Amino acid sequence: MNQSLIDRLIEVRGIESNYIDAWGKPAQIDPASKNKLLKAMGYPVDDEQGLMEKLEQEHLQAWLNPLDPVQVNRLGEPLIIALRLPIELVNDRYSLRLVSEQGQVTDQAVVPSEGELINVSHIQDVEFQEYLLDIQAAPGLGYHHLKLVAEGEDELAVMKLIIAPQACYTPARIEQGGKIWGLSVQLYCLRSERNWGVGDFTDLRLLLAKAADSGAHFVGLNPIHALYPANPDACSPYGPSSRRWLNFIYLDVSAIEGFDEQAIQTLYQEANFQHALQQVRDNEQVDYQQVTRLKLAILSPLFEQFNQRYLKGNTRQNRAFKAFVAQGGESLQMLATYDALQETLKEQGKEYWGWPVFPAALAEFHLPDVKAFQKKYAQRIKFYQFLQWQAALQLEQAHQLAIENNMVIGIYRDLAVGVSEGSAEIWGNKSLYAINASVGAPPDVLGPLGQNWGLPPMDPQKLYQQAYQPIIDLFSANMQSCGALRIDHVMALLRLWWVARGDSAKQGGYVYYPVDDLLGILALESHRHQVLVIGEDLGTVPEEIRDKLADNGIYSYRVFFFEQAEDGGFYSPAHYPVQSMSTLTTHDMPTLKGYWHCLDLELGQRLGLYPSDDIVSSLYRSRYDNKQQILNSLHGHGSIPDWIDRHVDQVGMTWELNQGMQVHMAGGSSALLSLQLEDWLQMDKPVNVPGTSHEYPNWQRKLSVNLEQIFDEPTLQSLSRQLTEARNRATQAQG
Template identity: 35%
Template sequence: MYDQSERDLLRMLADRAGIAADYYDIAGTCHVTTDETRRAILAAMNLRVANREELITELEAWDNRWWLRGCEPVHVLRLGRDAGVWSWHGPCESSDDSDLYVKWSLCAENGETQFERTEGPGLRVEETRTIQGCRFIRVTLAFPQDLPLGYYSVKAHAKGGGTNTESAFRLIVAPERCYIPEDLQQGVRWWGVALQLYSLRSHHNWGVGDFRDLGAVIEWIGKRLGAAVIGLNPLHALKNAKPYHISPYSPTSRLFLNDLYIDVTQVPECWTSSDVQGRLADPLFRARIEAARQCEFVDYDAVKLTKREILGLCYRTFLRDNFEGAEPELKPKTDRGKSFLHFTEQKGESLEHYALFQALEEERQSAPSASIIWEDWPAPYRTRSSDALEEFRRRQMPRVRFFQYLQWLAAAQLLEAVKKTHQAGMPIGLYHDFALGSERYGADGWLNQEVLAFKADCGAPPDALGPEGQNWGISPLDPLRLRASGYRYFIELLKNNLCYGGAIRIDHVMALFRLFWIPRGLPPAMGTYVHYRDDELLAIVALESVRAKAVVIGEDLGTVPDWVRDRLGTVGVLSYRVFYFEREHSGAWKLPAHYPAQSLAVVTTHDLPTLSGYWEGVDIETRSALGLFPSEKARNAMWSERHREKSGILAALKSEGLLPSGVPDDPTHVPMMTTELMEGIHQYLARSPAAIVLANIEDVIGARCQANLPGTVDQHPNWCRKLNLTVEDLAQDVRFERLASLLRLTRPLV
């Protein structure tokens, strides 16, 4: 059966594993996947492909996998459609299988049996196969109709015909579409403001924007100005250490929150602990806080040290005041103690393992022979289950609990912010950004080794932002092992990120369909796409969206095939449209009427220049100063293109009657971005049918430098630039009042 050449066998296996044979980049150039890339990606999927014999073994295992396993690991049903059937596979030594029966059941998430049935004897055999001399058969069984939405554990026990086997799979019953509020479905259009939480200055914070600042923004933007939504950078847990561990798009964990955003002064123990009050009264300690507050950039290390020191003292008081007994058997004696234990039970093993990793990483980095990354730790600590790890957990349980305590505090403060959005009458409230992946040597990498491909990175093929392609340094999820796990990690990620607001933006949403894999050690140009089961992933997204009543926005920028946007549109995912990129084929700016209704529109993003920076060419000069242009000719070409783009923007505004009075349509006579021009551009977007329009806070106040400059790490102050105004000053800034009044004209809440 497998008598082809080794090259053909390699391509057969690659095709089965979803590795693209070729792909087209954004310029329409076709790139053919090399055999070297195929072999390296297959190896990253833990398949043995070194020679012809190994390829044949893997192909045989692939083609027989469901026969040997008993069934596929995942099935999806869509609410309202015919339920259909599933296939049971198994050995049946006897040619007479008339006495074969299959007893199977569906258990809901709460453990209750939802359905139970015995099928047979006399089952119809749909297919037979001989595997290593043994006869296997396949029979089909019908799912029950009208199952409620949710996840089900399906277990089957087959007996008779010489077989006695058990098998199991996950059944997902999902809605047809993601959640879209009734008002949006009826044509109401909303607006909001986007911000980087860490960038907020205030008179009270300790050097980084925090959840108290967020509450103040909600009071101001939501309650006073009438915005429907406040967009946030990813709030995922970070290591908070410069320069490599401060990007919100490369977190240590996407399951949990960045505890740097905790407002220490809102923690009850801050006021009941004499130790804390004594420390806060210390002039030297107050000076440390003030220095971090006044710093031009976020001093992550300093903020982390001061907050951890005080929160550690708070935790000691928390244990003393709320529990009896000692670790590990804490007995709560107050409602606050019960609330903490309820939180840890609700978050379950993932939180315990996350906290264990934090404690272990902390100890290992302070050890005499410091191990910076977990792959270099002693072997017993590299996995989640070993006697040595259990011994560490018992010995360091107070520190493990401390990290659980931090997550409890962060979650409580963020939920309080969500409550404020409801009180302000915001129909969406908080809009969260969900990063594509996490740092391979972080907590999620350690926690989920079984579904990550550590021998590959993900990135992007050549495009305008990266002519040589991009490597993001993130290990991709292995589609084969992820599916075999029943998508446990992916489901938990969505649950944990959808519980804090009314919308989520999925970064690089194309990863639900295909992701650009780059074998470790090879340049991005040697990468290619790997396909995922988008039908199953989209079903999970739709189910979790409906359960949380949260809108889903898909960041669909870059190399995006039309069929991807079509599929996303069908399942109710809003497209993400950036003003800078929305052009006609002629290069002219799209008219507002040409924006899709099922979309979120914004002028710019964190990876692009601010509106003022774009208009003044700050990004071009910054790139030039850092030597990021291959030649002076390339720099000049970008300046020429920017001049044409600005001409196009002025022409677009003029066509809509939005060009400010006295502003000429020649950009050489408009050297600076003005408040009136900024307002006109946002009005331009507001006139579109896009469901949501966001204004970036930096654009309203005329900030010139962007949050992140792609292609740099420590050459540019990425992810640490603060706003030049405090939250208190922003709330009195007339520019926001003016813009809000203009946006409300076309986008009132009701």
């Protein structure tokens, strides 16, 4: 095998050879791992002839397309495009036709050879030349198209031209120096007197109203992406089926039109149903199987009734539903088909967990047998489209309530880094994904063994060839009905840690993505939806991405426990970047109580997460030292009462310490402060333990108190006032 060719290909495909690890030390990627990643991208690295043929095919594809598939420019930048043609055509006159998103047409006459020659290639004895050409038109922000038109109006090529703003959107109050606080919660964790065993969109509305009354300006959510109705135990919000659509489990069934009809009420009031409903409400953990069964048991007949009454004629409801389905396009059709197909296979006793085990004739969305399935099961597919429609309506109602309560942000949503292996998104666009790889993270503080998340990555080259449309759709969908979007593992815009199928997370390697293009699209969608963007930049983060994110108006994510100086001391929140959201802990970390009492280390040891006793001992020593440094910092800033002992051996996680830490953060310089409801309730169990799946009941633990009672607690009312006062003082101090 020609190793120099392999090395060049590794470089061209953006596979990194060296990186700085989480401890600041240089690390190298194993050459064998790099070869495996090339394989995952579809290159037959063990077959020299096959590899040469694939590279030749790619070379032809690039040169035979006169224009690139897509180009992203920032507003005000010079507009220069590349044009490729056979040498005999480069002296001809053409028209470069710019068709703006609004439909305006501008023609520019060009002769390619009058531009700057930058490249030459020979294809089957024909010389091709590539020129750079200046485009004189200055389109505004948006998604435009540039067409190469020959004489006789013969259209030779089309390129998507994206004009993006310089940075993401920031609300006026924050741009003017205002500092706000809010609460974060995993929506499914909410307990209430009326929900069906899982937090829902009506709970969200109540939480928003109560939070606003308490002085908060946002409620941060977990990803609320579509999961698997037929496979409820696949419950991780970070391993979705589709990131463009919503998890129907968050529907408040009782709020859907027609729920009060007699036929539905008869089913709902039935004794066994009510008993089961009370059981899932009382459970300490979300019983996804039972909750899904109960919701579908009412949603199915409710839809049949609604469909019969409203969705067959020229009704207001039918017009709205049809508009929703039309706007959802193939993506919605694909998800609804997938949900119906998975459900049908399950009912037939066949393997159903995901498309890898579907019958071959049904293993991709665009196959003939899938079309036949759609005809046969059209009504059930319509049902799943109906659920998405109702979920979108209920989420939008919550968003509107936040606006009415004058919350600066209101809902902030969370975008997961990928979709799971058996997802509908991959089923619908398999060529986009490297299905023989998964994304994760190299070894770091949170995961000493590295992490493999089981999420096949998008291939950056295929994403480019699809003119970035999947990313455009993704950002747009997740900026609906919210005021901010948190991007989980935001480093994915620059690079992702790929792990070849069968390898451990430590054997992975970084693959780079077109970060400037992706950030441009993110900024454009951010302005269109008026959504602030927060980037979760924890773990192994190169400085280049931190600076780039800041320049693009993306708010950094600052976690108190990670903001440590080299001497072990903790930075004052007053020194955090203004352009950031600060927090004490996250959903991947222990609660304040769990951290202070080392419950996470006990649990990790019990679950076998640490490779050796030496590592366990070092983690306990480090935690002890960190807690002492935290006490020193809190006392040094006067953030906790003097009567709290200054030696960690004498201090447990009391309410006074808990409250002091939260108010300490509120006095900081970050524009946004997010606090977890778990810490308000002094809970000790984590909602997720990274690096586990079946070992711990991740994504199931509920809050310990019903939503209706939380904000009546005098200590929490006092805390809310102190937080608001501290944020106001921090605003004035900056001003």
